[in-house]
Amino acid sequence: MQCLECKQEVPYIDNEHLAQCCGLTLQEYALRHKLPLDILVPPSQLNRQDNPAEYSLRQGRVSDDAKLTLSALDACGAVTSDEDFYIVSGEVRRLDLLFWLQQTLADYGFEFRQEYIYNDETHRVVAINRLKTPKHSLDKYRIDELEQCENDDFLRFVAIAIALKAELYGGYLFLRYRDTQCADWLCDRLKTSLKIELIKLDTVGNEEILLRSKTLADSRTLLHLVEGILNEMPCTSERFYATMPEASLTKELVFDAAHFITDHPGSCANLHGGRYKLHVTISDAIDPYSGFVMDYGYLKKVIAKRVIKKLDHKSLNFSDASLSWRSSTELLSAFIWQQLIDYLPNLSELLIYETDSSYCRFRGPSLETLQSGVEYMPSAFKQKQLGHSPLRRRVLKASHPVHLDLVINENKE
Template structure:
């Protein structure tokens, strides 16, 4: 097999050759030359067992930076057990960040592995980059100090968390946590520094928590605070600051609902049902690390929770107080916008079809404007406290008996 980087003829292409020849890993080489891994690898390179005796205890106890880093990756939920190992996975697009992690995590005995796996279920050979340590060795190093030690530097742990799992959407920072306790620590410690988060009901783990910076100013303040740290980590700043193309992504949702239009002069005043089609459109820059504007899975999860669960197989008029009077497509769009904007600050348009021939488009306020002005007054007429306070009500209050008589005579 010929190495396409140096031209040498080799019996087997592996990381041993490639790292010396071009400093690329085999997976990167495969991507650069758009070759299937299956073609590059020999059978004896696939599904190899990692040997625990190749790992050894580091000579000294971990530094403060290493402790802060380990806490950050623990918060992120990325650190996980596999057989007798604990591992931190890394994406091939962010190999340098994983190697940056390694320079500190080596103090706990972590080593880098690129492992090639074949699974019958997928019929594909995949490559996995990971930092690994035998779990027993990690525990020895974590527990090395018997006396209580103060927690590691919060900002470093937070910067590590942001670098690994932070997502910027329209200027707001989103952080997923698999565990409540980590999210609480981050919220409390951040608030002490004047930075506020909002907890959103759209975590990607069953018991997880999703936090979003409350306002744009919180994101700016937070990123300023950890800027120097993020700059140290390879490929992290570009993720948040690099100019990339802006794209609009759209998710189509379908729900079946009944409704009627109060005081409508024609047949829409009758209770009737239909199939609604909603397009949720989000516009933002492409995240250079994920290659996406927003994860379609997240978009679907949010839309299902905030729209489908509320309206599907329900009567729109009774599903939300704001729609009791008028459940028109226009009112529904304004209402749905307010349900989604907290979760999707990049929301640019809703397109709602009541039938294939009748639809409306709506571009509502940005999250920042929505936070300033609150819910649209259009939706609030019947739920507003001012309802019934007009002096004209006295005109009918004084004639209550008359109303009752009329009621009796017509009923």
């Protein structure tokens, strides 16, 4: 077999040869030369049981840097385990970040493994890239120990979670944490010592805590503070600081609902039902390390949780005060926009089909505009001044003199 990198004839191409010849892993070699892993990985390497005894167990003091890094990874859910190992998973596009973590976590004995899996579900050889260390007691910081740490260490703790688990949508930073105590501490400390606010959003389909920078300014300030740290970490800073090409994604979901249009001269005044088709479009930069603007799965979960769950098999007019009078596609769009914008600050357009031939295209205000306090499509029937005009008091008093006299007398007593 000829190695396509060094052109030498070798019995087979493996990671040992590639490490000497070009520095690629086998999966990267396969991707560069558009070869299926199935023809490169020898059967003996498939579904191998990893043996903890093959790891060189480190003993001795763990450096503060390693301890802080591991604690940060653990807090954002990046450390998992199986029967024998603690595991930090990576992706082939960001292997250098995994190697950087391996170096930082060396005191714990983490070693890199590219493992090759074939099973009845995939029907192809799939590689997974992980740092692993045999299970032993991992010396980590508790949150109450971290409370005393200096701002530099605190920012490092935050930066590691940003590198591993954050997304930037429409300029707003989204962060995920594993436990509430840690998320609360983080929000509190960012606010008190750095004047940066994160807000907690409802989780979207998983158990992690979802945090978002409250404003664009909060996002910019935090990213500015951690820029130096993120620049040290390979395969990271481009996600937050580089200008990347943009793309728009659309997800279509449907829901069935009943509605009526108050005071409509035609049959739309009657309660009737139909199937609504909703197209949600977001526009944003393409993340160079995921190849996505946003995972369609996440987009679907947000729409399902924030919109479909609230409207499907419901009467739209009784779902929200803004729809009680007329649940037109126009007002429905405005309502849906408001449900989504906190989770999708990169929302760019909604399209709602009431029938195949009738649809509404809607572009609402940005999250930043909404946060500035503009009144957005206020429900006429929720306005406080409704019912308090002198005209109405005069007219209604004339129509119901007895009742109003009673009220006035009661007030006097």
